[in-house]
Amino acid sequence: MSEEDAERDEHEAAETSADNVESVVDEVHDRIEPDTDEREHLRDVAARLIDSAETAAKERCPDADVLQVGSTARDTWISGDRDIDIFVRFPPEVDREDLERYGLEVGHETLPEGHEEYAEHPYVKGTVEGFDVDVVPCFRLESATEIRSAVDRTPFHTQYLEARLDDDLAADVRLTKQFLKGIGAYGSDLRTRGFSGYLTELLVWEYGGFRPLLEAAANWRPPVELDPEEHARATFDDPLVVIDPTDPERNVAAVCSAENVARFQHYARAFLAAPRVELFEPNEPEPLTEADLREHIDRRGTTPVVVRFAAPDLVDDQLYPQLQKSLDGITTGLDDRGFDVFRATAMADETAAILVELAVSERPAVERHEGPPVHVRNHAEGFYEAYADDSEAYGPFIEDGxxxxxxxxEFTTAREFLESDRLFDVGLGAHVETALEDEYTVLVGEELTRLLEEFGTQLSRHVEPRP
Amino acid sequence: MSEEDAERDEHEAAETSADNVESVVDEVHDRIEPDTDEREHLRDVAARLIDSAETAAKERCPDADVLQVGSTARDTWISGDRDIDIFVRFPPEVDREDLERYGLEVGHETLPEGHEEYAEHPYVKGTVEGFDVDVVPCFRLESATEIRSAVDRTPFHTQYLEARLDDDLAADVRLTKQFLKGIGAYGSDLRTRGFSGYLTELLVWEYGGFRPLLEAAANWRPPVELDPEEHARATFDDPLVVIDPTDPERNVAAVCSAENVARFQHYARAFLAAPRVELFEPNEPEPLTEADLREHIDRRGTTPVVVRFAAPDLVDDQLYPQLQKSLDGITTGLDDRGFDVFRATAMADETAAILVELAVSERPAVERHEGPPVHVRNHAEGFYEAYADDSEAYGPFIEDGxxxxxxxxEFTTAREFLESDRLFDVGLGAHVETALEDEYTVLVGEELTRLLEEFGTQLSRHVEPRP
Known part of the structure; x- marks a missing residue:
């Protein structure tokens, strides 16, 4: 094919693709855009909650005010999302203790059925007409750089974006969020370590829409550094760096993992090459069947081992980092003892399971132990004498001097190691360690079928991993 | 124990040890010193051979001369050694072709029953009254630095040492040789890679005797560099460097392996700490029995694998380097495929066997294959497309970007690899490769019992290695 032909083909392919993008985007857009009824219902409920919170707040502090934040405030919410976030702002002269007390009182008056939760401040959470409502107290500050806790920053984010996202961009934010949900990279919780709503909005704003964002992402060469306000006052080591327009020292994408950045790039290319609605649909695999599990174990020839224990009673943002730490510790402990790790996953529900798939699960009864060079006389003589009469040891002999x-x-099988006290020498998450001290089970090979009832879906993901 | 006590104890230990050294040395000395009859017999035979060679040489080249070299010339031979080396020297103006022709003619006249062999020149070898006699032609040069081949150097070595080794030192050379034989480190052939006779003589001369040499060696910190004539004109990377007194650019110990240097250090310390005659006696272990082999395989839990083939018809100095190269190639080939090597040995007699003891002899049916970072778009897309529709492959998925x-x-067992054509991709010695192309057998685990008849002793050494 001549160069001209190639260029023409590429051009035509781009045009066809453009048409397809258009039609797929339209279809998804129609699905996820909240309709008039949904919008009005949300607007009504939010207005009533704001009124009620305002009355309760001003009774306690006449200078307080109330505002709605988050995606439902910025019209970037996806049809079906049911989160209303109400922030009650107190002037900075208010004591932190008073702020917390007022906050809870206002919360309870606004949400009589609500209950308290605790993030950086305590706050009140409840349900009103099917919406999940948070009433959160914070300080009203001049600038986001003066914040005293992370929640104080949220109103600044809302202000920044409200001023910039028009209806078209808001629609593109919705598309992008849905796309990220579809590929499993949406959410800045520490289980997902993906793209937060705020990060998504900034990216759409910065690149000017869903499609330009995907086209840019397809060619990203991390580290990717964006600074919409050109005011960065710090450097970051993350694959994606988006300097917070309201705080020059913060990377909005700090929690986003290299894996999720790569995943977004992969699916951006996949979408641009062959646009299709399915990419916007979260793909929950079918739970693995017992027959499939046995077949995979047989076909792969690896030895899966599992440490299973009662899941520590922690929120995901605490639990998953601990599971990850424990997973790292256990894989290192296995690798160090010659049990070569092939791939590993942590999973949690009622119980938690650390699954390590091994390429080598048995080792010989003996191991090499290298002593000092023979010429280092003191050490060498000590070493030789220590083993010369040891009837359990072969040698000492000499290799390369x-x-x-x-x-x-010490351990000839991975099971022996996992069932021994030495398991507690590896780095484990604190609550995981406590749970293991209480009780745990080791499963090897086909014993994994015992996990199927609880973890069928996670096991599907492990044995058939996708980008 | 106080420091003074410790010093006194050490002093006493040294004295006791000194007495023991004396008596052991005397005993060994008596055994290895040739008696008057043996000496006279050798002297008679040598004199007759020299006469005969001289007559034959001068007939062809009036300016030729003849001399005896080697340990029997220098009186450093051990009782029972039967080597007489006769060198026929021609002036340097003689053509190399003439030298070779004259040399063979003189050899055949001197040893009518002899046969030709080939080192750097052809020469004649034969047996006379129980002595192994070599008649070797060489050039007579002004200095060893002008030599045209290695044999030309030998007369210089003899001259150098004859002038220096008195009877006491000659006796200590015999002791040292016997000690090196006892510990298996004597001989500069490429199978042993130990201490040559000339090297032994230089070391005894340099340190002033057997005992001072052992005391020095016990404390060597390689690289050890000796230069008796202080005339080195080159540097060497060997653990032991002894600059040839007759050639400033040559390391006499070049062939001596780090293992043999360390072995000499080990046994030097062992002898000084507890002098005993047994150290002077080569220790040939009992051939391994079938029951012992099975027991060791079981106790060790490793998987021994063997490649066995007809031993190439080569002299040891050519065969063993090729076996070593093949051993290295095969161990690397196994290691690269995940079959972790524990220890390996090459052995040869009628057949040759490369024995590799494996810590891991089986691998899963799948292997990881890492592609490019997702962000390197061209490569990444190519990689993804290559595997996305490959029903044999899992993934592609994303890890760390x-x-x-x-x-x-390709191979899930070491046997499959060894029995495949890929064995020929590893570095093999040329003649070993030819032999394998012809035919070879792979033995695994208890199939090793088939080696016992031919290699019982070598297998003993492998399973019970000593310093």
Missing amino acids: RYVTERPR | RYVTERPR
């Missing part, structure tokens, strides 16, 4: 012995190995 | 697939592994 060093003494070497072969000693009985 | 890279594509990863899991593909069927």
